[in-house]
Amino acid sequence: MDPFSAAAGIAGLISLGVQVTGSLVKFYTSYKGQEIDATRTTAKLQTLLSTFQLIQATLQSRTFQPNEQDLIKNIESSIHQCDELIHELEEECKKCEKASATSINATIRATGRRAAYPFRQSTLQKLDEAIGEILQILSLALDVLQLRDHKNIQDDIAELKSLLEVVRATQVSATIRTWFNAPDVTINHNAACAKRHPGRGIWFVKGSAFKNWLTRDNSFLWLNGFAGCGKSVLCSTAIQYTFRHKRSDPGVGIAFFYFTFNDESKQDESAMLRALILQLSGQLSDPQTDLARLHGSYSTSVPPVTLLISHLRQLVQKFNQVYILLDALDESQREQVLDAIETMLNWSLTRLHVLVTSRDEPDIRDSLSPLEDEDVTMRNAEIDQDISYFISDQLNTNRKLRKLRAYHDRIQKLLAERSQGVFRWVECQLKSLMECPQSEYYLDQCLQSLPRTLDETYERILCSINKSWIEDARRILTLLCFSSRPLAVQELIDAVAIQLHEPAGLNLRRRLHDADDFRLLCPGLIDVGAKVNNETHVDSDGSKEIERIVPTLRIAHFSVQEYLESDRIREQQADAFALESASAHAEIAEICLVYLLEPGLSSGTLDQTALEEFPLARFAARFSGCVGSGAFAAVYSASGAFGVWVLAGIHHSNLPPAPAYSPPPPPPSTAPVNVESVLDTPPRGSAAGAVTIATTTTTVDRSFPTPDDEEKEEEEEEALDEAFIPPLSTAPAVMTQSRAGRKRAPTMKALEAEKAPKRGTGQGKGRGRGRAGREAER
Template identity: 35%
Template sequence: MSDPFSIASGVAGIVSFGLEIVKGLYVYCSTLKDQSSDIARIHNNLSHLHHLLENLRRQLDVRKFRSDDIIILACIEGRIFQCKECIEELKKVADKFERSQVDGLRAVLKAKVQQATYPFQHGMLQKLEQNVDSIFQQVVFSLQLLQNEDTSSIRNHVEDTKYLLELHRASNVSQDTVKWLNAPDATINFNIAYEKSQTGTGAWLINGQSFNTWLQQGSSFLWLYGFAGYGKSILCSTAIQHVFQHQKSSQDIGVAIFYFAFDDTSKQDVSALLRALILQLSGEQSNNKQQSNDFRSSLLSRLYDSYRNSTPRNQVLLDCLRRLCRSFKHTYIMIDALDESPRDKHRQDVLDVLTTMRRWGEPAIHLLVTSRDEVDIRDTLDPSRDESIAVRNVASNKDIALYITQSLRDKPQLRKWKGFHGLIETTLTTQADGVAKRHLTIDELIYGMAVDLDSIDSDTDSKDADSDHVGSDDLFLDGHRPLAVFRDNRMLHDADAVLEVCPGFIEHYGFREANEEETLCVRIAHFSVQEYLKSNRIKKRENVAQYHIQAKDINTQAARICFAILDKFDESAALQAQGFPFHMVDYSFVSRMKSMFPWARYAASFWPDHFRESKEIPPEAVRAMLRFRPYALRISAFHRPGARFGYNPLQFATHLGLSSVVSVLLDESNTEINEIAGGTTALIVAVNASNMQLARCFLDRDADVNGYDGGALKAAAKTGQVEMAKLLLDHGAEINAREGSALYAAAVMGHLEMAKLLLERGAEVNASTAGDRGAILELAIYRENLEMAKLLLEGGADANLVVDDRGRTALWAALKPVTAGELEYVRLLLEYGAEVNHCNDLGETVLHEAAINHEDTVRLLLEHGADIHIADIYDKTALHRAAEFGNEKVAVLLLKEGADPNTVDKFGNTAVSAAKSDCKDLVTFLSNF
């Protein structure tokens, strides 16, 4: 029989091979998962299989096998060898995909899964899924064998922990004492949590640095926190199992557990906690430590004798617990669901006891607690970074995904939904994190909650309406009720105060934008919270029905909050800027104001989105803000980087596509439709925003189609909007504008269809305007756009047009492209009549330039009549140039065509003397010619 190490090595090799194949298939399926629910399901299954294979390989790598492990290893070897055939089948599929990836995948993506190139046939899908499922089952079985082996001695202990505790009590604690103490039974909750765990659940926790530090270090503390339903109790049961296993390694370890429970009043207060821990530790038996065993038993007996007819005070119980903990070398106390101790009744007392226990500083005590992340718990426990673990992380999400997958496979009532398994898995796993459509910082939320959305009394209305803040009455929804009012006295103190308002429903998280520090943001803690608030179920409960939300209501309220915040920001900015004309208020000023009012960022960034989705905020209110709140307008503009528009209400509303607001602004007599602000007009902004509706609206209202040097048509040409260009041309747009042509803009961006349209409409192809940099043909060649160059030449482009201030034509530009090869461009220009012997201002022909390092081009030019004897203003020929740059091949070619090697330039150099000294072969060749 083989030794354990050899078997393990062989199994590990197959597992590693499987990992490589599964990873490749997973990556490939990632590109196609949105095209079919079947592929999405296989994609998810591959992800889970990869996770299991990694887990198995890790255990095979780190585990030290003993000789008595040979049987279990043989079983695992048999299972994994059964996988080998399936893995080989997967490899065949992967190889097929790899061969077809260049052509097939490109076609799939381009043609939207055309049947002819689609790599997944129905039979292949079925076979692929069967193989993945078969491997999955074998790997799960292998992991279970390893776990069963690891925990076989624990499992008997764990599956009937209550029995063992009863045994302890029966041998060391009298039944009268047990009855008197009336300690709640924690093993009930433990067994419930344990039954929900899957193979490998929580491995990331017990293998992590924090947990192992807690396990080994004296006087240690660890807090596991996360949203309800994230498996904290299951993780706690995993930790308990591991501690029981650890207990076997020492003769003097005590273990005690407790589960708080919402639905069990006997498991909610300090007394219940202390009584349960005391009973469990009193019943512990240490081998070869009879004196310690007797001490613990007698300690509880004395307590019983002292309080036989009453219940001990909590302090008495706490003192007893401390003495029990000291009787062990290590005492592990694990407490689950601390947040289920009622906050308004017992929780603070529980927290005080835990604080006291930590202050003891007893080296023997190791305390682990799980709970939701609630403010009072976090503040009281006050854990360091190393003493807290967020349950929400990549590893825990894999645990959840594995649990969901296994449940869908194993539970009969879910099998009928097999066709939807992929959708179910995707929904539950991808939405496991909190809901945050937009990143809302804590500061923004605090100030947002300070906005009063309720009705305002008439005194407040009249005071606001008559204030010195220009145009404030225009922000009113009607003559009496403001959109919203910002009230300083409604502001909360800090982030913790926010969590206290909505305990368990929202949570903090860190968000970092590029090159910026991490910002503390807030989001709904779980998508189920959002779904509940939006559902009809909440309306059926009178006490919470008022919190039912609808999308349009949310956006209406959010828009009103944003406007109130921007109104406050504008008022404060106006005070800060007193004495300065608005046009002198620069970017740095608004940036400084933003740092003073960080909450304005969200309002400035997202009010347009909320307004669009609301349908209930009148456009007149937005018009008023844009017209009378200049600082609000400016900060809103700052949060749209890259957009081109001026600080102009009409342009801003146009850029955002707010048609109703644009309509209201256009109806005002003081709106100048052709106003130039920020180097643009409203029509140009509409074109840049690809908003045909608003562009047509402006043209119908007599907007100057050629305003700002014909910028509208150039903008359409630059962005390739053919229909937009047609609209502008039909309204009289000048196609050959003085400050840069639309054809040039189309050529710059390579928009072939746009260039065709402009040429058909009479664009001057040889024009070189003040706004253009060089000739259009030269540009197309420099951009290596052969099709554009052909189109321009067909449209009349002059191949001999001088394109720069050095007297060069497009032929010189043709030597530059390297991607497609300059020969194609040179040949094209020669076909359209390019003069091969044209001389630039230095007397050079293109042959001089090509002689440097373009052998094939030199040959082509010679075939088309290039004169090898033309000399530049320094009397240098093409042969001189080839010699100077050491190009022997070109020199040979020119000499064969009759070039004179003895021609002397103005500096007295022949081709031989001009040749580089390190080009000995070239010098020798020229000398002997």
């Protein structure tokens, strides 16, 4: 027996089941609210439809192998038992279509509310019996499929592992990788893959738009949708299918990048380009030569963006085909990133294929200017079907939701109807239902009071937080929204334990225990993730690089931060949680400063022992927000010597003991601080010269500059840069490029410009060729 033709036969019958059941659901649902009671039958039909759809998705998403004939026979035998029953449903469906609403209502009035066909008790009972029998048979078929799919899940895991090995470029030397400092986006890819469920996104990767993108020369595709509709998960599915398309062909390169709203190291064009270059370099037979040449020219800094773009083009030309996938473009520093993407597309390389995802924002649409078949909007029936699969999967696999098995039909139907294409909304409601007692009374209360929108959902979550926990919950959200990088659980524990009011300091009694405590304080708003730390260990066999997985905490979804920063929250009951960028950065700066003043930390050296005792120390010393928010100006003017020490800590991991901190005088002083004299002074309690930092003799004026002093101020900043040139491996995540080619902290004006909404040119030039030019190329 040909397994492929047999599987196609099964698929045809399942497709008929989906069509017929869907029509019956639509018919009976249309009478909701009238004097006709078919609620139970409708709910059962909805469950049957979900089961048909789940089997259909499973069949579509897997490829049967020639050695799976026994599996196909079992499934075929089970499903063909439904053949007669499905055709019975088809006959009922045809009868329903003939019975118009007018004739049904007229019959009801004439008979004094006695049910007319197809609402007679005997008809509904017959339907219920048929549905129950089909469900019992299909559940067996689904069990067979899913049991065998355990092997396929293991295959998917192996495939994911292979993909990550390809893009991690481990064959590139540790020295080069450390210098290049490319963000590790495999963490984001793993997180997105973890949210996938069977069948999700099949409509996209099996559709014509994606297939054309895979095969057309110089192809482009834009997947867009509103916040919470599942773009990142769909992008991860596209990455996996692209990797399958590549197979083991060394002439095909694949690279991807996830822009991340809460990680500043994954927001600019330089980070994107460095990640793409490193991933593609690792797929070449000689990955080292070109990168080594770059390293030779820029050993003390990251190459400029123009050179990175040029190098990426050279890399693309070394492959037969290159696929680049970029997720969450709207979470990036858009103006610069859009310029970089436009440059890439203007190369007009037949071998290059670019796919991006984002919200549908005017400036993004104006810059990309997609053709009709390059524009895929995630607001369609397929998304609703994906959500239905997701709900069904969660109800059947989540331990806390299985306890509500008796009410699964109602939950499935209600959530699917109200989701409006928003996965994130469904996730939040399912988490709420996990806490519902096993009682029909409580379930009714829960379902009847479901919030209508994401905003209402977040407002309800925030308002439900215990009043005595609000201060800590607000600080957690502030730190996770505005920190320059993801915070490890241990770092966040100490950040929350900092007491800012008198007596200021680290209150050990306020230390939380683990990630579960944070989830308790901010339910549904944060997630636990992980980051990979590469550490070099030296033993008798020499130095070895070891990967260490560090648990981190992050905001659960971009829509959470967007809501907390919006004007909408200020008009709701959750206004106590409203966040604002400048004040948030100032608060984090204050937390960092108080932490650095801890006696056990400021009186010693920032070595490994100190880092274990004070896990937030490295972050506090390097927090770029202190500089960018203007908060550092206050720290600096508070004490010249201490201010310079903090500045050095931003750039260096090994600090001398801190100079004494003294409160600032009431009026601003114009007395200069000599950087050289401060750093040349032997630290307290240590031998002279124990820490050496290259400096130049520079005087920093602490008075506020006038417009006439701008040029002088810029020269002083350049000189200060030279005094504190950070090692590349420990450079802060967000920096701008100075004229001298060194990294310099962004100004407040630059940060405000980045935060401001970007607008397009309005000229619709898109990829520099215009619509006519792109159509002509085809």
